[in-house]
Amino acid sequence: MEITWEDGTRTTYSGQQLRWACPCAECRGEAGLPGRLSRVKELSPEELRIKDVILVGQYALQIAFESGHATGIYTFTYLRRHLVQ
Amino acid sequence: MLEALGRIKDPDLGRDIVSLGMIKELEVSAHGKVSFTFELTTPACPVRDRFKSQAEDAVYGIPGVTAVEVRMTANVRPAFMRPKPSEILPGVKQTIAVASGKGGVGKSTVAVNLAAALRKAGAEVGLLDADILGPSVPAMTGSRTTPSNANGRLQPIDAHGLKVMSFGHVRPPGEVTVFRGPMVGKMIEELMRLTDWGRLDYLVIDLPPGTGDASLTLGQVIPLTGVAIVCTPQDVATDIAVNALQMFRKLNVTPLGLIENMSWYVCPDCGHRHEIFSHGGAEAAAKRLGVPFLGAVPLEEGIREDADGGIPVVISRPESAGAKAFVEIASQVAARTSIQSFRQLPVINVH
Numbered sequence: 001m002e003i004t005w006e007d008g009t010r011t012t013y014s015g016q017q018l019r020w021a022c023p024c025a026e027c028r029g030e031a032g033l034p035g036r037l038s039r040v041k042e043l044s045p046e047e048l049r050i051k052d053v054i055l056v057g058q059y060a061l062q063i064a065f066e067s068g069h070a071t072g073i074y075t076f077t078y079l080r081r082h083l084v085q
Numbered sequence: 086m087l088e089a090l091g092r093i094k095d096p097d098l099g100r101d102i103v104s105l106g107m108i109k110e111l112e113v114s115a116h117g118k119v120s121f122t123f124e125l126t127t128p129a130c131p132v133r134d135r136f137k138s139q140a141e142d143a144v145y146g147i148p149g150v151t152a153v154e155v156r157m158t159a160n161v162r163p164a165f166m167r168p169k170p171s172e173i174l175p176g177v178k179q180t181i182a183v184a185s186g187k188g189g190v191g192k193s194t195v196a197v198n199l200a201a202a203l204r205k206a207g208a209e210v211g212l213l214d215a216d217i218l219g220p221s222v223p224a225m226t227g228s229r230t231t232p233s234n235a236n237g238r239l240q241p242i243d244a245h246g247l248k249v250m251s252f253g254h255v256r257p258p259g260e261v262t263v264f265r266g267p268m269v270g271k272m273i274e275e276l277m278r279l280t281d282w283g284r285l286d287y288l289v290i291d292l293p294p295g296t297g298d299a300s301l302t303l304g305q306v307i308p309l310t311g312v313a314i315v316c317t318p319q320d321v322a323t324d325i326a327v328n329a330l331q332m333f334r335k336l337n338v339t340p341l342g343l344i345e346n347m348s349w350y351v352c353p354d355c356g357h358r359h360e361i362f363s364h365g366g367a368e369a370a371a372k373r374l375g376v377p378f379l380g381a382v383p384l385e386e387g388i389r390e391d392a393d394g395g396i397p398v399v400i401s402r403p404e405s406a407g408a409k410a411f412v413e414i415a416s417q418v419a420a421r422t423s424i425q426s427f428r429q430l431p432v433i434n435v436h
Contacts, residue, residue, distance in 0.1 A: 004432040053435050055166055057305040059337035061433065076337060076431065 001050060001063075003079065011084050015050045018063055019043060021083055022072035086111060086119065089143040096132060097420045098427055102140075105427075110156075117151035119144050126423035127286075128159035129206035131416035161208065161286035162426035164310045173308060174277060176284040177211070179422050181341070182312040184333070186325030188294040191346040192315045193221040194392050195382070195411070196291035199313070201397035202415035204246045208286040211241060213276065214251030215303055216293040217269045218262050223253040227395020231255070238281040245400055250280045266298030270306045277307065287422075296332045304336040310422050311341040313379060318345055318366035327370060341421040342377035343367045344414055350384040351406075377421060380414040383407055 002012045020037060022028070029035030046066035054062045056073055064070035074083075091103040098105060102123075111121040123140055125133060137155055144153045163178040174180065183196040193216070200212040214222035223229045228244035232254050239255070241248035252272055256262060264272070282288065290307060293300055312333045316326035330340050345367035350359045361384065371378035382388075385407040388398045399408045 002434045002436065004434075006429045006431060008429070050435055053433060055308070055433070057307070057336050057338070058166055058309060059305075059335070 001053060005080065011080070013083060015065070016048045017083065018050065018074070019048045019065060023074060023078060024071040026071060086113070086144065086147065089147055090140060093136070093139050093143060097424055117149050119150055119152070120154035122156045122158055125157065125159040126426060127161055127419035128208045129203050129416045129419035130159065131420050133157060159207065162423070164422060164426035165308045166430050167308050174282060174288065177282055177288045178286050179310040179426070180288045180290060180308060181418060181422060182290045182292050182307070182309050183315060184292040184300070184312050184329050185294045185315045186296065186327070186329035187316070187322050190315050190317045190322060192294060193225055193291050194388060195315045195344055195346060196289055197222060197225045198397045198399050198411040199415050199418060200247050200289040201245055201399045202412045203287050203419060205399060206415065209284060211248040211282050211285045211288040213288055213290045214253065215273050215290050215307065217252045217264060217272050218293060220251045220253030222249060222251045222291055224395060225392045226397070228254070239279050241280050241282060245397060248282060248285065250276055252276060266302050270302030273303055274306050296328050301332065304333060304338060309338045310425050311339040313341045313344055313418055315344045315346050316367050317347045317362045318364050319362045320366060323366040323370040327374065330374060330376065339425055340376045341418055342379040343371040344379045345381040347384040348381035377417070379417045380410055382410045
């Protein structure tokens with residue numbers, strides 16, 4: 001996935017990078033409990049392939065993977081500030 | 086010619102009108118007659134008349150010019166990101182939300198009159214009532230009919246030249262709506278998607294009050310060019326309006342500014358101006374937050390009467406202080422959204 005930002009800067013993200021950075025409660029864990037991504041060592045190829053990207057309001061992207069996992073809402077701030085390679 | 090016109094600057098966009106592409110169809114006849122089209126970014130432009138005379142003066146100043154004809158037109162530029170262009174609001178250029186932190190501040194009255202004022206200026210305007218739980222737009226616009234359904238699409242109701250759609254139009258009459266937040270979001274998404282809006286310059290959206298579940302869902306579901314926040318002047322109200330503003334900032338929705346409603350009251354008997362809820366609170370809050378102050382609306386019996394009667398005050402009593410305030414606010418809002426249309430939005434590509 002590639003984003004060209006308001007100021008012209010371009011950033012690219014691989015499916016693998018985005019999948020491991022999924023911010024959803026299931027992956028990250030909540031209320032102090034560890035999430036799925038801290039328990040698994042490996043993800044299958046379809047878990048890492050992007051199927052669809054949907055804009056949420058004007059502030060975030062919801063990324064759906066081939067495996068069906070689509071609960072992660074990646075805010076633009078998160079994508080720009082924390083996920084740049 | 087273009088050099089002379091290029092010295093005119095757009096005060097809101099901070100650039101000259103020629104490089105902004107506002108001068109079109111420029112023609113010069115053999116006898117020194119000059120004609121051109123001046124295309125504004127909104128028909129409700131607050132500096133429309135000033136632009137026209139500035140342009141005439143600039144061209145008259147050129148030696149050899151005998152006559153100048155300026156045709157003033159407007160073309161609203163699109164300004165928001167769509168989740169799926171073909172599905173959500175395909176013909177709509179700009180979406181303006183009217184929100185408030187607190188209920189009862191006159192948000193729907195402002196939304197209705199803002200829409201009507203933009204329409205009066207010559208724009209194509211829709212009005213979407215996103216207050217699913219307490220829709221008041223049908224009553225305020227005198228449109229309590231049921232929309233017709235053609236090929237699975239809802240036809241918006243024509244009220245005072247506005248294309249209006251509200252959940253109040255589609256729900257069974259007399260029934261109370263009891264929904265949780267996600268359901269509210271779902272309903273709004275359906276109303277947006279299923280309504281045949283046609284081509285609109287502006288879709289004004291009357292949001293429910295507060296920063297709770299329903300409002301947050303809507304902020305996520307509706308793609309917005311910007312949001313205008315309505316509040317009353319007293320501290321309790323401005324403090325809560327600030328919360329609403331912060332919520333929209335978190336959602337990356339541009340604050341267009343604050344509107345102070347019920348700002349003052351002129352007693353019909355004694356003619357004195359009373360500032361019942363204090364005065365200037367919204368302007369001070371806007372300054373503190375670094376957002377524009379869009380204007381103040383007085384508390385007038387006429388505004389309330391006409392809202393109950395289903396006619397926006399800008400149409401029924403255009404000479405009243407309230408109507409004039411709404412028209413001025415509409416220009417300010419249109420100017421602010423025009424600025425947004427020159428903003429570069431992020432482009433997302435998936436390979």
